[in-house]
Amino acid sequence: MEAVAPFKEAEDALKDAGSGEFDLCFQCGLCTVSCPWNIVRTFIPHKIMRQAQFGLVDLEDEGCWLCTTCNVCVSRCPRGVPITDIMRAARVIFLEYQYNMAPASLRSAMGSLASDGNPWGGKRENRGAWVGDLDIKTFTRDTELLYFPGCVPAYDPQLGSIARATASILKKTGANFGILGTTESCCGESVRKAGNESLFEQLAKSNIDVFNTSGVTEIIVTSPHCYTTFTDDYPKLGGTYTVLHISQYLAGLIDQGNLTFTRELNKKVVYHDPCYLGRHNGIYDEPRRVLHSIPGLEVIDEIDSRENSLCCGGGGGRIWMETTKGERFSDILVEQAIDLGADILATACPYCILNFKDSVLTMDKGDVLEIKDITEIVQEVI
Ligand code: SF4
Numbered sequence: 001m002e003a004v005a006p007f008k009e010a011e012d013a014l015k016d017a018g019s020g021e022f023d024l025c026f027q028c029g030l031c032t033v034s035c036p037w038n039i040v041r042t043f044i045p046h047k048i049m050r051q052a053q054f055g056l057v058d059l060e061d062e063g064c065w066l067c068t069t070c071n072v073c074v075s076r077c078p079r080g081v082p083i084t085d086i087m088r089a090a091r092v093i094f095l096e097y098q099y100n101m102a103p104a105s106l107r108s109a110m111g112s113l114a115s116d117g118n119p120w121g122g123k124r125e126n127r128g129a130w131v132g133d134l135d136i137k138t139f140t141r142d143t144e145l146l147y148f149p150g151c152v153p154a155y156d157p158q159l160g161s162i163a164r165a166t167a168s169i170l171k172k173t174g175a176n177f178g179i180l181g182t183t184e185s186c187c188g189e190s191v192r193k194a195g196n197e198s199l200f201e202q203l204a205k206s207n208i209d210v211f212n213t214s215g216v217t218e219i220i221v222t223s224p225h226c227y228t229t230f231t232d233d234y235p236k237l238g239g240t241y242t243v244l245h246i247s248q249y250l251a252g253l254i255d256q257g258n259l260t261f262t263r264e265l266n267k268k269v270v271y272h273d274p275c276y277l278g279r280h281n282g283i284y285d286e287p288r289r290v291l292h293s294i295p296g297l298e299v300i301d302e303i304d305s306r307e308n309s310l311c312c313g314g315g316g317g318r319i320w321m322e323t324t325k326g327e328r329f330s331d332i333l334v335e336q337a338i339d340l341g342a343d344i345l346a347t348a349c350p351y352c353i354l355n356f357k358d359s360v361l362t363m364d365k366g367d368v369l370e371i372k373d374i375t376e377i378v379q380e381v382i
Pocket residue numbers: 024025026027028029030031032045046049076077078079080081083
């Protein structure tokens with residue numbers, strides 16, 4: 001097996017994978033200067049753009065798997081190069097040429113997604129187990145809203161609390177909502193960004209089939225990754241829905257006077273902007289409006305916030321790959337939150353929460369800083 005994909009074949013494959021605009025790159029290097037990897041190690045995205053222009057994709061360059069698709073470089077590129085699309089296309093080629101050389105943990109996640117519809121090895125029949133003793137109905141044709149928790153809250157024993165907090169808030173505010181439980185599959189966003197287009201389509205078509213036959217028109221999601229793929233990719237496959245991230249739904253309730261708080265929370269919280277909520281979808285204000293409306297809560301921004309937010313490290317399929325200690329962006333963000341005097345590091349993405357929880361655990365900071373989804377904070381005070 002050649003380590004470098006042949007010239008014409010690689011160029012065509014990159015274009016087929018949707019990254020034809022790499023020709024726009026004029027090698028200014030701003031993407032490399034902007035990339036968060038260069039805080040912790042060397043990574044040169046503009047080298048990959050150069051390789052793409054010459055049709056020489058170096059399949060032995062581990063940089064192919066580093067990109068978290070955080071979109072900082074895309075937002076700053078003066079030529080409008082869709083850098084994350086090119087990274088995704090390079091991965092498509094990598095998987096086609098030497099699948100067995102892809103990170104083992106990624107291949108394992110893909111195997112589980114193909115067989116059970118989730119990346120964590122959970123059984124399909126347990127997808128609705130997060131519900132516990134909450135009385136939540138299954139979505140039917142006379143249900144208004146579908147709540148789609150996504151794989152992490154559905155399967156991770158620590159993060160089921162996010163799905164339960166969301167469902168409890170929806171119940172308490174009188175929403176007519178239901179869940180799909182065992183018929184729901186992973187949205188497929190991260191596996192697409194990791195380069196496995198056929199597995200993405202398998203997952204997306206399975207969900208679209210269930211949504212359409214169940215009469216789903218409006219979906220509330222916990223994960224910004226589900227939000228992104230439901231709004232960007234599903235319409236091209238026959239699935240068009242109104243999609244709301246839970247922060248948008250809660251901000252709407254607050255604006256209408258339909259979410260009131262019965263308790264104060266006298267704590268200091270730092271809000272972290274998830275890449276896929278903020279930079280990818282421009283949702284910056286709604287989660288802040290929710291937090292600012294809670295009595296007693298002091299809300300502050302991170303050192304780099306909104307458009308400049310530092311990625312947690314979990315996008316682009318990186319959540320399934322090992323990141324060396326000393327190179328974890330989430331460790332930096334946890335350290336900063338502690339330095340800012342926060343009691344809570346809050347965010348609105350399950351991948352960020354997973355990485356932050358892992359950081360406080362490995363840094364032995366669990367008694368100094370709590371990690372919470374905004375829904376868990378709201379649930380405490382309604
Ligand atoms: S910022 Fe854009 S134009 Fe500059 S090197 Fe990166 S991809 Fe090329």
